[in-house]
Amino acid sequence: MTSDRDDDLRARFAALRAADARRVPQFDVRPSAYPRGRGWAWTGGAVALAAVLAVSFAWRVGKPGRDIPAPAAPEVMLHVADEMPSDFLLEGEAADIRRDAPVFAVETNDEVPFL
Amino acid sequence: MERAELERELRAHHAACFGWALSCCRDDPQAAEDVLHETCLRVLDGRARFRGESAFRTWLFGVIRQVASGMRRRAALRSLLLLRMDAPEPAPLPNEAPAEATLRAALRRLPTRQREVLMLVFYQDLSIAEAAQALGIALGTARAHYERGKAALRVALGGGAAP
Numbered sequence: 001m002t003s004d005r006d007d008d009l010r011a012r013f014a015a016l017r018a019a020d021a022r023r024v025p026q027f028d029v030r031p032s033a034y035p036r037g038r039g040w041a042w043t044g045g046a047v048a049l050a051a052v053l054a055v056s057f058a059w060r061v062g063k064p065g066r067d068i069p070a071p072a073a074p075e076v077m078l079h080v081a082d083e084m085p086s087d088f089l090l091e092g093e094a095a096d097i098r099r100d101a102p103v104f105a106v107e108t109n110d111e112v113p114f115l
Numbered sequence: 116m117e118r119a120e121l122e123r124e125l126r127a128h129h130a131a132c133f134g135w136a137l138s139c140c141r142d143d144p145q146a147a148e149d150v151l152h153e154t155c156l157r158v159l160d161g162r163a164r165f166r167g168e169s170a171f172r173t174w175l176f177g178v179i180r181q182v183a184s185g186m187r188r189r190a191a192l193r194s195l196l197l198l199r200m201d202a203p204e205p206a207p208l209p210n211e212a213p214a215e216a217t218l219r220a221a222l223r224r225l226p227t228r229q230r231e232v233l234m235l236v237f238y239q240d241l242s243i244a245e246a247a248q249a250l251g252i253a254l255g256t257a258r259a260h261y262e263r264g265k266a267a268l269r270v271a272l273g274g275g276a277a278p
Contacts, residue, residue, distance in 0.1 A: 009265065012218050012272075013237035017134060019215050023208065024133045025148050027126050029155045043189075046196045 116165060124171050125155050131239055135176050138234045139183035142219055144208060150183045157182065169248045173241065176249040180231070221271035229264030232257055 116124070125132075132151055140146035154175070157163040163178045165171060211219075222230050228250070235246035247257035 005269065006265070009233075009237055009268065012214070013234075015212075016215055016218055017238055019212065020134045020137060021130055022210075023137075023144060024130045025151070027129045028152070029122065029125065029159055043193045043196055046193075050196075 118159060121158055125158060125175075128172050128175055131172065132175060132179055134238060135234065136179050136183060138222075138230070138238070139180050141223065142208060146186065150179060150186060153186070154179050154182045170245065173245045173249045176235065176239070177251065180250065217272065221268055224271055225264055225267055228252075228260045229267060232260040233264045233268060236261060
C-alpha cells in the first residue's frame with residue numbers, strides 16, 4: 001500500500017529517470033569502446049617518480065664517505081711493497097702491506113713515509 | 116548463459132543500468148559510462164557469473180555496485196598517491212532541470228545505504244526484497260534504510276517529516 005506522499009516521491013523519481021534516459025550512452029561492449037587504464041597510468045607514473053626520488057635520496061644520503069678518495073689501485077700497493085728492502089719484511093708481510101696499506105700511500109705515492 | 120543471451124539481457128537493461136551506475140558514481144556521467152562498460156565486459160568474459168539465484172537485473176545491479184565501488188577505491192588511492200586530498204565534485208549534468216537538480220542534491224546528502232535503497236525502489240521499481248538482494252543486505256535492514264531514507268529525503272526536499 002502506498003501513500004500519497006510515496007506517490008509524490010515516485011513521480012519525482014520518474015521525472016529523474018526520464019531525464020537520465022536522454023543521456024544513456026550507446027550500448028557497446030567492444031573492449032576498445034572506451035579508453036581504459038587512464039587512472040592506472042597516473043598511478044604508475046606517480047609510483048615510478050616516488051621510487052626514483054627515494055632511490056636518489058638514499059644514494060645521496062646513504063653513500064658513506066663519498067668525499068674520501070677511492071682506495072689505491074692494487075698495482076700502486078704492489079709498487080709500495082716492492083720498493084721496501086726485502087730484509088725489512090718478514091715472509092708474507094709484503095702481501096699484508098699490499099692488502100692493508102693505508103689510503104695516504106696513494107696520495108704520497110712518490111714519498112711513502114716509512115721508506 | 117550463452118554470450119548472445121547475455122548480450123541480449125545487457126542490451127535490454129542498458130538504460131536502467133546506466134541510471135543505477137549514475138547513482139553509484141555520484142551523478143558523474145563519465146564515471147558511470149566507464150562502470151557500465153567494465154560491468155558489461157566482466158559479465159561477457161565470465162569474471163561475473165550469473166548463477167540464477169535472483170533475477171538477472173537484480174544481480175546485474177549488484178555487479179554494477181561492486182564495480183563502481185572498486186573504481187571509487189582505486190580513484191581514492193590515486194588521489195592519495197598524488198597527494199590530492201580534495202576529491203573534486205562531479206560537474207553538474209548538462210541540461211539539468213531545476214527539479215531534477217534539487218532531487219539529485221537531496222539524494223547526495225543522504226547516507227549511501229539510504230540513497231541506494233531509495234534509488235532501487237523508486238527509480239528502478241524494485242521491491243524492497245529485491246533491493247536488499249542487489250545490495251547484499253538483510254531484508255529488515257533494507258526496510259529500515261527505506262523508511263529512514265524516505266523521511267530524510269522528504270525533509271531535504273522541504274516536505275517536512277513523515278507522519
